Amino acid sequence: MKDHSTRLALVAMLSDGQFHSGEALGESLGISRAAISKHIKVLQSWGLDIYRVQGKGYSLASKLELLDCDKILAQVKCPGLELIPVIDSTNQHLLDRVGQLPQGAVCLAEYQEAGRGRRGRQWLSPFGTNLYLSMYWRLDAGMAAAMGLSLVVGVAIAEALQSLGADGVKVKWPNDLYYQDKKLAGILIEMTGQAGDAAHLVIGMGLNVAMAEQEGSGIDQAWTNLARACDGLPERNQLAATLIQQLHQTLEQYEQVGLEGFIERWNRLDNFLDRPVKLLIGERVVEGVARGINSQGALLLETEQGLKPYIGGEISLRGC
CATH class of the missing domain: 2.30.30.100 (SH3 type barrels.)
Structure with missing residues (x-):
């Protein structure tokens, strides 16, 4: 895995939304101003809105709250929580480690270089403005028991977001979240296992939190973000903790009652x-x-x- 530690340290320094001179950034990181300029260009390619003003230096367009495992774990119990800021795909990371993961293990990222959606489509994943989360779950009842699971996960996410003030969030069959007829989030469930054995599931979601219009210009359908659905946008660490807790609870319920126990909840939320x-x-x-x-x-x-x-x-x- 490529070492992004210098770039991530640079993001952390800029996350306060204030101006920082190239010279000061370089001194703090032990690199030249020219190297800072090159790193800034990479960060911009990741989707970070960084601009430069002569005589003042570099600044993010707005303050950035970075994900923090300690802040998340202070709000929810989650065995095997991993935060990998820059990753190919959170889903693929868990799929590659299925046999080593505790139930409910989660992988979070700030930026996905190869995020994917349904039917192998690319999932646009700019740095720090959305939430990219994947969870591992084992279904002892087997692969057949996973039928309709994307609907149950959709219900869980919608109910979690409503609890945080996004009252108008709805579900769209079979694997999307909508707000005002626009896509807010997508769900991708990938499964491994053999007939007659337990099903190993990786449940991935990408949620548009505060993605700017220019970042989503390449998306081929109407989309929106959580900032438009909430009067007060929750912090991303609180958001991650709430979603993890809701998914854990909902998947445990699903094992007990199956999809039939969620039909009424789905219909209440159906866009x-x-x-x-x-x-x-x-x-x-x-x-x-x-x-x-x-x-x-x-x-x-x-x-x-x-x-x-x-x-x-x-x-x-x-x-x-």
Whole structure:
């Protein structure tokens, strides 16, 4: 893994949002002003909004709260909490260590160089403005018991965010969080295991916390961030602790009651319940009215032909 310690120390120095001269930064880090300039360019490529003013030095556009394991663990019990500021993918990090992880282990990052979403798509992961979190969970009931788990995780995240003041957060089938019809977060669950054995799950989420418009300019759908959904944006360490606690509790409940125990909670939070939608299934488009989910996690769509369940990894839901 590449050593980013100098760049991370530079971010920590700039995180106060004040101006720091290149000379002072260089002296503190034991490197030249030219080296500081090169590191600044890398940090900007990570999505950090750093600017320079002649005679004053470098500054972040706004103060930055960095993730801190001690602050998170002061609020929630979490065995195996790892913070790796710069990583390829938090999901992949846990997948590579499945046999060594305690139940509920979590990996957090400030920046993902190869974050991924559903169907292998890239997940945009600028440094320090969002939350990238993956959790390991073992289901002794096997792989079949994981059906519909992304819906349960969506409920957990939405309820956690509502508890922090984001009252309008909703879930979108099968693995997104929405606010005012715009994407707020995505969920990616990856699984390993063999038939008849326990399922090893890595549950990943990317939550837009305070991502700026220019950072999300390449996203091909309407999106929003938590700053717009909350009157007072919670600190990211509090946010991480709340999500970890809610996920632990919800996954334990899921092991007891299965997906059926979450249908009512899903329907209460469903962004498109009783609204006209269209399903994109390959080249085919099916239109109807969304009527919630069934006990298998299928979307129930009412059309002229009646009520029909739809389930599968290659279906995308869109509002009409």
